[in-house]
Amino acid sequence: MRRVLVSVTASLLRFVALCGALALVASCGWAGAGEEDGGGVPGAPTGVTATAGSATSVHVMWNATPRAEVYEVYRGTRKVEEVPGSEHMVDVTRLRPSTVYVFSVRARAADGRLGPRSRGVRARTPAAVADDRSAPTRPPAAAGRAAGSRAVQLSWSASTDDRGVVSYDIHQGETKIHSVGGGQTATVVTGLRPGRSYSFTVRARDAAGNVSAASAAVRVTTEGRDDGRATAPTGFRATSHREDRAYFIDLSWTPPRVDGEITEYRIHLDGHPATSLVFGGRAPRDRATYSFYAGKVSGVTHRVRIRAMLPDGTWGGLSAERTVTTGTGR
Incomplete structure (x- = not known):
């Protein structure tokens, strides 16, 4: 499995200097991820x-x-x-x-x-349609409302086009997430999280594939509250080991069960975001592991937590916090 380190705090720069950003993946303490069990x-x-x-x-x-x-x-x-x-x-x-x-x-x-x-x-x-280079007009009057804690209802007025609108594309941020027919001016987006704010836009498309400008952004907050427990990694563990006269912190966790694949995590060290981890290829679903440099001094205690970037583009809940001391193995 290929993994890429995408950001590192100042406290970890010595590790990068020792191994190099690319050598890090191959030889500097990255542990393997859990395997699929088929199921x-x-x-x-x-x-x-x-x-x-x-x-x-x-x-x-x-x-x-x-x-x-x-x-x-x-x-x-x-x-x-x-x-x-x-x-x-x-x-x-x-x-x-x-x-x-x-x-x-x-x-x-x-x-x-x-x-x-x-x-x-x-x-x-x-x-x-022959030689149609004219895009539909921007969808006007875009609006939305929460439809419970995990869905929103979006609506807009019809765009116009010299040959006719074939479909409307719904985007969440920069990502296309849905498409409906050209005769439809409302839809429901599901799979969201309680108490979260989302931004949507709508674009019209004609038979030639010409796409309109985006509608005004529709910002909607879903109902309810989300304490993060349902989306936090579970079974989180942190230990330490020594290698090449340096100490490393070894993490393992079970990814949260959500609709879609989780490929990115953020590690919090001593109460602050420390580094982001992105899995390339097949991201682990059952058990994930990761190891990072923690310095050359024995007896230093750190507090560690982790959270996942969810498929809907928001951060999930933080895991339980673990305390680990270099040189003790725990």
Whole structure:
């Protein structure tokens, strides 16, 4: 598994100087992550929808499926796309205008086993338009409200276009998270967290794929409170070891169970953010480990905590705090 260290505090710079930013990954105390246990064959993905995005593309979406490492997207009987288990949507492109297509999705486990195929959903691409370079107008009157603690309802007024609006794309920050048909001016975004503020924008798209400017940002705070316990890493442990005349702090934890993959963590040392850790490739789901430089002095005590960057772009709750002293192994 490849890992990349993306930020380091001044207290850790000596370690970087000793090993080098790239050598760090290979030889400076990075421990391995826990392995997938398989956990059985994934079920059939649910909530599959397909919406034409242009004359030559269709946006396919589905709900998260437990134990899915990869999703396979089919057009009829042919597999046309693969996406990682942390993603639940894809734009299928290079289609023909004025054509009806049937899409389905299968989930694949970490050991390669495929689950059953979802139900098939139909989408019809609109007719092609010749030499259309004019984008739709910016969607006006965008608004939103909380729909409970884990969803928001968004609405907007229709955009105009000389050839007609085919779809609307919903963005959370810079990321496209949803798409609806051009005749729809409202939608519900789910999978959010209680008591959190989110910002959304809407863009209109025509049959030629021209995209409008973003609507005004819609800022919505979900209902309720989130004390962080449901999204905090659990089973957090911290020990120390000595290597090459220096001391290292070794961490291990169980990632929080959330909808999607967690690839980034932030480590807090002595009450302050110390470093961010990003997993490349397959991020651990069952048990994760990490080791970092703590100096050359024995008997120094540190307080350590960790938190995860959740798939919705917000930080999860902090783990329990652990105390570790260099040179004692605990």
